[in-house]
Amino acid sequence: MTLREQEVAAVFAELTGGAARDPLDTQTLLATLAEGGRRLFHARGALVAYVPGGRTPLLTDGTDPSLGALAADAARWGEGAGYDARTTGCALVDVDVTTHSAQLRWPRWSARAQALGFGRATALPLHGRDEEIGALVLFTAADKPLDEEALALVRLFAEVAGHTLTLQRELNETQVLAGQLEHALSSRVVVEQAKGILAARHGLSLDEAFSGLRGYARSHRRKLADVAREVTEGRLLELLAQ
Known part of the structure:
Protein backbone atom coordinates (compact mmCIF):
# COMPACT_ATOMS: atom_id res chain seq x y z
CA MET A 1 0.00 0.00 0.00
CA THR A 2 1.42 3.38 -1.01
CA LEU A 3 1.65 6.31 1.38
CA ARG A 4 -1.22 7.97 -0.47
CA GLU A 5 -3.38 4.87 -0.14
CA GLN A 6 -2.55 4.68 3.56
CA GLU A 7 -3.54 8.33 3.98
CA VAL A 8 -6.84 7.77 2.19
CA ALA A 9 -7.58 4.67 4.26
CA ALA A 10 -6.77 6.49 7.50
CA VAL A 11 -9.07 9.43 6.72
CA PHE A 12 -11.97 7.18 5.73
CA ALA A 13 -11.44 5.08 8.86
CA GLU A 14 -11.56 8.17 11.07
CA LEU A 15 -14.81 9.24 9.43
CA THR A 16 -16.59 5.89 9.45
CA GLY A 17 -14.77 3.67 11.93
CA GLY A 18 -16.50 4.99 15.02
CA ALA A 19 -19.98 4.80 13.53
CA ALA A 20 -20.39 1.16 14.51
CA ARG A 21 -18.06 0.84 17.50
CA ASP A 22 -18.25 4.12 19.38
CA PRO A 23 -20.35 6.75 17.57
CA LEU A 24 -19.03 10.30 17.63
CA ASP A 25 -21.28 13.15 18.67
CA THR A 26 -22.50 15.19 15.73
CA GLN A 27 -20.22 18.19 16.22
CA THR A 28 -17.14 15.97 16.53
CA LEU A 29 -18.15 14.11 13.39
CA LEU A 30 -18.48 17.39 11.49
CA ALA A 31 -15.04 18.50 12.69
CA THR A 32 -13.62 15.13 11.61
CA LEU A 33 -15.25 15.54 8.20
CA ALA A 34 -13.85 19.04 7.66
CA GLU A 35 -10.34 18.14 8.82
CA GLY A 36 -10.38 14.88 6.87
CA GLY A 37 -11.33 16.72 3.70
CA ARG A 38 -8.55 19.23 4.21
CA ARG A 39 -5.94 16.54 4.77
CA LEU A 40 -7.09 14.19 2.05
CA PHE A 41 -7.13 16.80 -0.70
CA HIS A 42 -4.36 19.04 0.63
CA ALA A 43 -6.84 21.89 0.77
CA ARG A 44 -6.02 25.19 2.41
CA GLY A 45 -9.23 24.96 4.39
CA ALA A 46 -12.57 23.16 4.57
CA LEU A 47 -16.01 23.73 6.01
CA VAL A 48 -19.13 21.67 6.38
CA ALA A 49 -22.77 22.64 6.81
CA TYR A 50 -25.26 20.03 8.03
CA VAL A 51 -29.02 20.14 8.40
CA PRO A 52 -30.04 16.95 10.25
CA GLY A 53 -32.84 15.21 8.40
CA GLY A 54 -33.03 18.15 6.00
CA ARG A 55 -34.46 20.33 8.77
CA THR A 56 -33.19 23.14 10.95
CA PRO A 57 -31.16 23.93 12.95
CA LEU A 58 -28.10 24.17 10.75
CA LEU A 59 -24.91 22.76 12.25
CA THR A 60 -21.53 23.91 10.97
CA ASP A 61 -17.83 23.34 11.46
CA GLY A 62 -14.58 24.18 9.74
CA THR A 63 -10.86 23.68 9.91
CA ASP A 64 -10.72 27.21 11.26
CA PRO A 65 -13.34 29.06 13.35
CA SER A 66 -13.63 31.67 10.60
CA LEU A 67 -14.72 28.96 8.16
CA GLY A 68 -17.34 27.62 10.55
CA ALA A 69 -18.65 31.17 10.82
CA LEU A 70 -18.64 31.50 7.02
CA ALA A 71 -20.77 28.36 6.72
CA ALA A 72 -23.31 29.75 9.19
CA ASP A 73 -23.37 33.17 7.52
CA ALA A 74 -23.78 31.61 4.08
CA ALA A 75 -26.97 29.91 5.24
CA ARG A 76 -28.23 33.18 6.68
CA TRP A 77 -27.38 35.06 3.48
CA GLY A 78 -28.76 32.33 1.23
CA GLU A 79 -25.65 32.34 -0.93
CA GLY A 80 -22.30 30.66 -1.44
CA ALA A 81 -20.89 27.55 -3.06
CA GLY A 82 -21.83 25.31 -0.14
CA TYR A 83 -25.32 26.78 0.14
CA ASP A 84 -25.95 26.19 -3.57
CA ALA A 85 -24.60 22.63 -3.41
CA ARG A 86 -26.81 21.84 -0.42
CA THR A 87 -30.00 23.36 -1.81
CA THR A 88 -29.64 22.12 -5.42
CA GLY A 89 -27.90 18.80 -4.86
CA CYS A 90 -25.34 19.69 -7.53
CA ALA A 91 -21.58 19.86 -7.05
CA LEU A 92 -19.62 23.00 -7.90
CA VAL A 93 -16.09 22.10 -8.92
CA ASP A 94 -13.04 24.37 -8.87
CA VAL A 95 -14.98 27.61 -8.74
CA ASP A 96 -12.79 30.71 -8.95
CA VAL A 97 -14.33 32.93 -6.28
CA THR A 98 -12.40 35.97 -7.49
CA THR A 99 -14.17 36.24 -10.84
CA HIS A 100 -16.76 38.87 -11.61
CA SER A 101 -19.44 36.21 -12.14
CA ALA A 102 -18.75 34.69 -8.71
CA GLN A 103 -18.91 38.12 -7.10
CA LEU A 104 -22.25 38.80 -8.77
CA ARG A 105 -23.62 35.40 -7.81
CA TRP A 106 -22.40 35.45 -4.19
CA PRO A 107 -21.44 39.03 -3.29
CA ARG A 108 -21.05 38.56 0.45
CA TRP A 109 -19.77 35.00 0.39
CA SER A 110 -17.21 35.69 -2.33
CA ALA A 111 -15.94 38.79 -0.53
CA ARG A 112 -15.59 36.88 2.76
CA ALA A 113 -13.82 33.94 1.11
CA GLN A 114 -11.33 36.28 -0.55
CA ALA A 115 -10.81 38.19 2.69
CA LEU A 116 -9.88 34.88 4.32
CA GLY A 117 -7.31 34.31 1.60
CA PHE A 118 -9.13 31.75 -0.55
CA GLY A 119 -9.39 31.92 -4.33
CA ARG A 120 -10.85 28.59 -5.40
CA ALA A 121 -13.57 26.38 -3.95
CA THR A 122 -15.14 22.99 -4.59
CA ALA A 123 -18.51 22.31 -2.97
CA LEU A 124 -20.22 18.94 -2.84
CA PRO A 125 -23.67 18.10 -1.48
CA LEU A 126 -24.00 15.57 1.32
CA HIS A 127 -26.82 13.20 0.48
CA GLY A 128 -29.17 11.67 3.03
CA ARG A 129 -31.74 8.96 2.31
CA ASP A 130 -34.00 11.04 0.11
CA GLU A 131 -32.67 14.57 0.31
CA GLU A 132 -29.60 16.74 0.65
CA ILE A 133 -28.58 17.14 4.28
CA GLY A 134 -25.56 19.39 3.94
CA ALA A 135 -22.47 20.34 1.97
CA LEU A 136 -18.71 20.04 2.16
CA VAL A 137 -16.62 22.91 0.81
CA LEU A 138 -12.90 22.61 0.11
CA PHE A 139 -10.80 25.71 -0.48
CA THR A 140 -7.76 25.07 -2.66
CA ALA A 141 -4.99 27.22 -4.05
CA ALA A 142 -6.02 29.31 -7.04
CA VAL A 160 -19.54 8.34 2.53
CA ALA A 161 -19.80 11.41 4.78
CA GLY A 162 -23.49 11.86 3.98
CA HIS A 163 -24.15 8.19 4.63
CA THR A 164 -22.26 8.30 7.94
CA LEU A 165 -24.13 11.41 9.14
CA THR A 166 -27.44 9.80 8.23
CA LEU A 167 -26.61 6.59 10.07
CA GLN A 168 -25.53 8.56 13.12
CA ARG A 169 -28.76 10.57 13.17
CA GLU A 170 -30.84 7.40 12.82
CA LEU A 171 -28.86 5.76 15.62
CA ASN A 172 -29.43 8.77 17.87
CA GLU A 173 -33.15 8.74 17.11
CA THR A 174 -33.30 5.00 17.85
CA GLN A 175 -31.58 5.53 21.19
CA VAL A 176 -34.01 8.33 22.09
CA LEU A 177 -36.98 6.17 21.11
CA ALA A 178 -35.61 3.25 23.09
CA GLY A 179 -35.27 5.50 26.13
CA GLN A 180 -38.84 6.73 25.72
CA LEU A 181 -40.16 3.18 25.38
CA GLU A 182 -38.18 2.07 28.42
CA HIS A 183 -39.61 4.95 30.44
CA ALA A 184 -43.15 4.18 29.24
CA LEU A 185 -42.75 0.51 30.13
CA SER A 186 -41.32 1.36 33.54
CA SER A 187 -44.24 3.70 34.22
CA ARG A 188 -46.74 1.05 33.14
CA VAL A 189 -45.15 -1.53 35.43
CA VAL A 190 -45.19 0.74 38.48
CA VAL A 191 -48.84 1.66 37.87
CA GLU A 192 -49.77 -2.03 37.70
CA GLN A 193 -47.87 -2.66 40.93
CA ALA A 194 -49.65 0.22 42.67
CA LYS A 195 -53.05 -1.07 41.49
CA GLY A 196 -52.32 -4.47 42.98
CA ILE A 197 -51.15 -3.01 46.29
CA LEU A 198 -54.20 -0.75 46.65
CA ALA A 199 -56.62 -3.48 45.59
CA ALA A 200 -55.22 -5.90 48.15
CA ARG A 201 -55.10 -3.33 50.95
CA HIS A 202 -58.61 -1.94 50.47
CA GLY A 203 -60.46 -4.96 49.06
CA LEU A 204 -61.03 -3.38 45.66
CA SER A 205 -61.03 -4.65 42.11
CA LEU A 206 -58.08 -3.65 39.94
CA ASP A 207 -60.32 -1.29 37.97
CA GLU A 208 -61.53 0.39 41.16
CA ALA A 209 -57.97 0.71 42.42
CA PHE A 210 -56.91 2.28 39.13
CA SER A 211 -59.84 4.73 39.20
CA GLY A 212 -58.85 5.83 42.68
CA LEU A 213 -55.21 6.15 41.71
CA ARG A 214 -56.04 8.18 38.62
CA GLY A 215 -58.52 10.38 40.49
CA TYR A 216 -55.95 11.21 43.16
CA ALA A 217 -53.36 12.10 40.52
CA ARG A 218 -55.78 14.35 38.67
CA SER A 219 -57.10 16.13 41.75
CA HIS A 220 -53.55 16.84 42.91
CA ARG A 221 -52.33 17.67 39.39
CA ARG A 222 -49.61 15.08 39.52
CA LYS A 223 -48.35 12.49 37.08
CA LEU A 224 -49.99 9.10 37.46
CA ALA A 225 -46.63 7.30 37.45
CA ASP A 226 -45.28 9.51 40.25
CA VAL A 227 -48.29 8.82 42.45
CA ALA A 228 -48.08 5.11 41.68
CA ARG A 229 -44.40 5.06 42.59
CA GLU A 230 -45.16 6.60 45.99
CA VAL A 231 -47.75 3.91 46.59
CA THR A 232 -45.22 1.17 45.82
CA GLU A 233 -42.75 2.86 48.17
CA GLY A 234 -45.30 2.81 50.98
CA ARG A 235 -45.79 6.56 51.16
CA LEU A 236 -49.41 6.71 49.95
CA LEU A 237 -50.87 3.42 51.15
CA GLU A 238 -53.88 5.21 52.65
CA LEU A 239 -54.58 6.96 49.37
CA LEU A 240 -58.05 5.40 48.97
CA ALA A 241 -58.91 5.34 52.63
CA GLN A 242 -60.05 8.96 52.56
Missing part, protein backbone atom coordinates in the same frame (compact mmCIF):
# COMPACT_ATOMS: atom_id res chain seq x y z
CA ASP A 143 -3.34 27.72 -9.22
CA LYS A 144 -3.99 24.11 -8.14
CA PRO A 145 -7.34 22.81 -9.41
CA LEU A 146 -8.41 19.28 -8.50
CA ASP A 147 -7.44 16.66 -11.07
CA GLU A 148 -9.85 13.93 -12.22
CA GLU A 149 -8.55 11.39 -9.70
CA ALA A 150 -8.89 13.80 -6.80
CA LEU A 151 -12.35 14.87 -7.96
CA ALA A 152 -13.56 11.26 -8.10
CA LEU A 153 -12.19 10.68 -4.61
CA VAL A 154 -13.74 13.81 -3.14
CA ARG A 155 -17.13 12.78 -4.55
CA LEU A 156 -16.75 9.40 -2.86
CA PHE A 157 -15.66 11.09 0.37
CA ALA A 158 -18.77 13.30 0.33
CA GLU A 159 -20.99 10.30 -0.38
Whole structure:
Protein backbone atom coordinates (compact mmCIF):
# COMPACT_ATOMS: atom_id res chain seq x y z
CA MET A 1 0.00 0.00 0.00
CA THR A 2 1.42 3.38 -1.01
CA LEU A 3 1.65 6.31 1.38
CA ARG A 4 -1.22 7.97 -0.47
CA GLU A 5 -3.38 4.87 -0.14
CA GLN A 6 -2.55 4.68 3.56
CA GLU A 7 -3.54 8.33 3.98
CA VAL A 8 -6.84 7.77 2.19
CA ALA A 9 -7.58 4.67 4.26
CA ALA A 10 -6.77 6.49 7.50
CA VAL A 11 -9.07 9.43 6.72
CA PHE A 12 -11.97 7.18 5.73
CA ALA A 13 -11.44 5.08 8.86
CA GLU A 14 -11.56 8.17 11.07
CA LEU A 15 -14.81 9.24 9.43
CA THR A 16 -16.59 5.89 9.45
CA GLY A 17 -14.77 3.67 11.93
CA GLY A 18 -16.50 4.99 15.02
CA ALA A 19 -19.98 4.80 13.53
CA ALA A 20 -20.39 1.16 14.51
CA ARG A 21 -18.06 0.84 17.50
CA ASP A 22 -18.25 4.12 19.38
CA PRO A 23 -20.35 6.75 17.57
CA LEU A 24 -19.03 10.30 17.63
CA ASP A 25 -21.28 13.15 18.67
CA THR A 26 -22.50 15.19 15.73
CA GLN A 27 -20.22 18.19 16.22
CA THR A 28 -17.14 15.97 16.53
CA LEU A 29 -18.15 14.11 13.39
CA LEU A 30 -18.48 17.39 11.49
CA ALA A 31 -15.04 18.50 12.69
CA THR A 32 -13.62 15.13 11.61
CA LEU A 33 -15.25 15.54 8.20
CA ALA A 34 -13.85 19.04 7.66
CA GLU A 35 -10.34 18.14 8.82
CA GLY A 36 -10.38 14.88 6.87
CA GLY A 37 -11.33 16.72 3.70
CA ARG A 38 -8.55 19.23 4.21
CA ARG A 39 -5.94 16.54 4.77
CA LEU A 40 -7.09 14.19 2.05
CA PHE A 41 -7.13 16.80 -0.70
CA HIS A 42 -4.36 19.04 0.63
CA ALA A 43 -6.84 21.89 0.77
CA ARG A 44 -6.02 25.19 2.41
CA GLY A 45 -9.23 24.96 4.39
CA ALA A 46 -12.57 23.16 4.57
CA LEU A 47 -16.01 23.73 6.01
CA VAL A 48 -19.13 21.67 6.38
CA ALA A 49 -22.77 22.64 6.81
CA TYR A 50 -25.26 20.03 8.03
CA VAL A 51 -29.02 20.14 8.40
CA PRO A 52 -30.04 16.95 10.25
CA GLY A 53 -32.84 15.21 8.40
CA GLY A 54 -33.03 18.15 6.00
CA ARG A 55 -34.46 20.33 8.77
CA THR A 56 -33.19 23.14 10.95
CA PRO A 57 -31.16 23.93 12.95
CA LEU A 58 -28.10 24.17 10.75
CA LEU A 59 -24.91 22.76 12.25
CA THR A 60 -21.53 23.91 10.97
CA ASP A 61 -17.83 23.34 11.46
CA GLY A 62 -14.58 24.18 9.74
CA THR A 63 -10.86 23.68 9.91
CA ASP A 64 -10.72 27.21 11.26
CA PRO A 65 -13.34 29.06 13.35
CA SER A 66 -13.63 31.67 10.60
CA LEU A 67 -14.72 28.96 8.16
CA GLY A 68 -17.34 27.62 10.55
CA ALA A 69 -18.65 31.17 10.82
CA LEU A 70 -18.64 31.50 7.02
CA ALA A 71 -20.77 28.36 6.72
CA ALA A 72 -23.31 29.75 9.19
CA ASP A 73 -23.37 33.17 7.52
CA ALA A 74 -23.78 31.61 4.08
CA ALA A 75 -26.97 29.91 5.24
CA ARG A 76 -28.23 33.18 6.68
CA TRP A 77 -27.38 35.06 3.48
CA GLY A 78 -28.76 32.33 1.23
CA GLU A 79 -25.65 32.34 -0.93
CA GLY A 80 -22.30 30.66 -1.44
CA ALA A 81 -20.89 27.55 -3.06
CA GLY A 82 -21.83 25.31 -0.14
CA TYR A 83 -25.32 26.78 0.14
CA ASP A 84 -25.95 26.19 -3.57
CA ALA A 85 -24.60 22.63 -3.41
CA ARG A 86 -26.81 21.84 -0.42
CA THR A 87 -30.00 23.36 -1.81
CA THR A 88 -29.64 22.12 -5.42
CA GLY A 89 -27.90 18.80 -4.86
CA CYS A 90 -25.34 19.69 -7.53
CA ALA A 91 -21.58 19.86 -7.05
CA LEU A 92 -19.62 23.00 -7.90
CA VAL A 93 -16.09 22.10 -8.92
CA ASP A 94 -13.04 24.37 -8.87
CA VAL A 95 -14.98 27.61 -8.74
CA ASP A 96 -12.79 30.71 -8.95
CA VAL A 97 -14.33 32.93 -6.28
CA THR A 98 -12.40 35.97 -7.49
CA THR A 99 -14.17 36.24 -10.84
CA HIS A 100 -16.76 38.87 -11.61
CA SER A 101 -19.44 36.21 -12.14
CA ALA A 102 -18.75 34.69 -8.71
CA GLN A 103 -18.91 38.12 -7.10
CA LEU A 104 -22.25 38.80 -8.77
CA ARG A 105 -23.62 35.40 -7.81
CA TRP A 106 -22.40 35.45 -4.19
CA PRO A 107 -21.44 39.03 -3.29
CA ARG A 108 -21.05 38.56 0.45
CA TRP A 109 -19.77 35.00 0.39
CA SER A 110 -17.21 35.69 -2.33
CA ALA A 111 -15.94 38.79 -0.53
CA ARG A 112 -15.59 36.88 2.76
CA ALA A 113 -13.82 33.94 1.11
CA GLN A 114 -11.33 36.28 -0.55
CA ALA A 115 -10.81 38.19 2.69
CA LEU A 116 -9.88 34.88 4.32
CA GLY A 117 -7.31 34.31 1.60
CA PHE A 118 -9.13 31.75 -0.55
CA GLY A 119 -9.39 31.92 -4.33
CA ARG A 120 -10.85 28.59 -5.40
CA ALA A 121 -13.57 26.38 -3.95
CA THR A 122 -15.14 22.99 -4.59
CA ALA A 123 -18.51 22.31 -2.97
CA LEU A 124 -20.22 18.94 -2.84
CA PRO A 125 -23.67 18.10 -1.48
CA LEU A 126 -24.00 15.57 1.32
CA HIS A 127 -26.82 13.20 0.48
CA GLY A 128 -29.17 11.67 3.03
CA ARG A 129 -31.74 8.96 2.31
CA ASP A 130 -34.00 11.04 0.11
CA GLU A 131 -32.67 14.57 0.31
CA GLU A 132 -29.60 16.74 0.65
CA ILE A 133 -28.58 17.14 4.28
CA GLY A 134 -25.56 19.39 3.94
CA ALA A 135 -22.47 20.34 1.97
CA LEU A 136 -18.71 20.04 2.16
CA VAL A 137 -16.62 22.91 0.81
CA LEU A 138 -12.90 22.61 0.11
CA PHE A 139 -10.80 25.71 -0.48
CA THR A 140 -7.76 25.07 -2.66
CA ALA A 141 -4.99 27.22 -4.05
CA ALA A 142 -6.02 29.31 -7.04
CA ASP A 143 -3.34 27.72 -9.22
CA LYS A 144 -3.99 24.11 -8.14
CA PRO A 145 -7.34 22.81 -9.41
CA LEU A 146 -8.41 19.28 -8.50
CA ASP A 147 -7.44 16.66 -11.07
CA GLU A 148 -9.85 13.93 -12.22
CA GLU A 149 -8.55 11.39 -9.70
CA ALA A 150 -8.89 13.80 -6.80
CA LEU A 151 -12.35 14.87 -7.96
CA ALA A 152 -13.56 11.26 -8.10
CA LEU A 153 -12.19 10.68 -4.61
CA VAL A 154 -13.74 13.81 -3.14
CA ARG A 155 -17.13 12.78 -4.55
CA LEU A 156 -16.75 9.40 -2.86
CA PHE A 157 -15.66 11.09 0.37
CA ALA A 158 -18.77 13.30 0.33
CA GLU A 159 -20.99 10.30 -0.38
CA VAL A 160 -19.54 8.34 2.53
CA ALA A 161 -19.80 11.41 4.78
CA GLY A 162 -23.49 11.86 3.98
CA HIS A 163 -24.15 8.19 4.63
CA THR A 164 -22.26 8.30 7.94
CA LEU A 165 -24.13 11.41 9.14
CA THR A 166 -27.44 9.80 8.23
CA LEU A 167 -26.61 6.59 10.07
CA GLN A 168 -25.53 8.56 13.12
CA ARG A 169 -28.76 10.57 13.17
CA GLU A 170 -30.84 7.40 12.82
CA LEU A 171 -28.86 5.76 15.62
CA ASN A 172 -29.43 8.77 17.87
CA GLU A 173 -33.15 8.74 17.11
CA THR A 174 -33.30 5.00 17.85
CA GLN A 175 -31.58 5.53 21.19
CA VAL A 176 -34.01 8.33 22.09
CA LEU A 177 -36.98 6.17 21.11
CA ALA A 178 -35.61 3.25 23.09
CA GLY A 179 -35.27 5.50 26.13
CA GLN A 180 -38.84 6.73 25.72
CA LEU A 181 -40.16 3.18 25.38
CA GLU A 182 -38.18 2.07 28.42
CA HIS A 183 -39.61 4.95 30.44
CA ALA A 184 -43.15 4.18 29.24
CA LEU A 185 -42.75 0.51 30.13
CA SER A 186 -41.32 1.36 33.54
CA SER A 187 -44.24 3.70 34.22
CA ARG A 188 -46.74 1.05 33.14
CA VAL A 189 -45.15 -1.53 35.43
CA VAL A 190 -45.19 0.74 38.48
CA VAL A 191 -48.84 1.66 37.87
CA GLU A 192 -49.77 -2.03 37.70
CA GLN A 193 -47.87 -2.66 40.93
CA ALA A 194 -49.65 0.22 42.67
CA LYS A 195 -53.05 -1.07 41.49
CA GLY A 196 -52.32 -4.47 42.98
CA ILE A 197 -51.15 -3.01 46.29
CA LEU A 198 -54.20 -0.75 46.65
CA ALA A 199 -56.62 -3.48 45.59
CA ALA A 200 -55.22 -5.90 48.15
CA ARG A 201 -55.10 -3.33 50.95
CA HIS A 202 -58.61 -1.94 50.47
CA GLY A 203 -60.46 -4.96 49.06
CA LEU A 204 -61.03 -3.38 45.66
CA SER A 205 -61.03 -4.65 42.11
CA LEU A 206 -58.08 -3.65 39.94
CA ASP A 207 -60.32 -1.29 37.97
CA GLU A 208 -61.53 0.39 41.16
CA ALA A 209 -57.97 0.71 42.42
CA PHE A 210 -56.91 2.28 39.13
CA SER A 211 -59.84 4.73 39.20
CA GLY A 212 -58.85 5.83 42.68
CA LEU A 213 -55.21 6.15 41.71
CA ARG A 214 -56.04 8.18 38.62
CA GLY A 215 -58.52 10.38 40.49
CA TYR A 216 -55.95 11.21 43.16
CA ALA A 217 -53.36 12.10 40.52
CA ARG A 218 -55.78 14.35 38.67
CA SER A 219 -57.10 16.13 41.75
CA HIS A 220 -53.55 16.84 42.91
CA ARG A 221 -52.33 17.67 39.39
CA ARG A 222 -49.61 15.08 39.52
CA LYS A 223 -48.35 12.49 37.08
CA LEU A 224 -49.99 9.10 37.46
CA ALA A 225 -46.63 7.30 37.45
CA ASP A 226 -45.28 9.51 40.25
CA VAL A 227 -48.29 8.82 42.45
CA ALA A 228 -48.08 5.11 41.68
CA ARG A 229 -44.40 5.06 42.59
CA GLU A 230 -45.16 6.60 45.99
CA VAL A 231 -47.75 3.91 46.59
CA THR A 232 -45.22 1.17 45.82
CA GLU A 233 -42.75 2.86 48.17
CA GLY A 234 -45.30 2.81 50.98
CA ARG A 235 -45.79 6.56 51.16
CA LEU A 236 -49.41 6.71 49.95
CA LEU A 237 -50.87 3.42 51.15
CA GLU A 238 -53.88 5.21 52.65
CA LEU A 239 -54.58 6.96 49.37
CA LEU A 240 -58.05 5.40 48.97
CA ALA A 241 -58.91 5.34 52.63
CA GLN A 242 -60.05 8.96 52.56
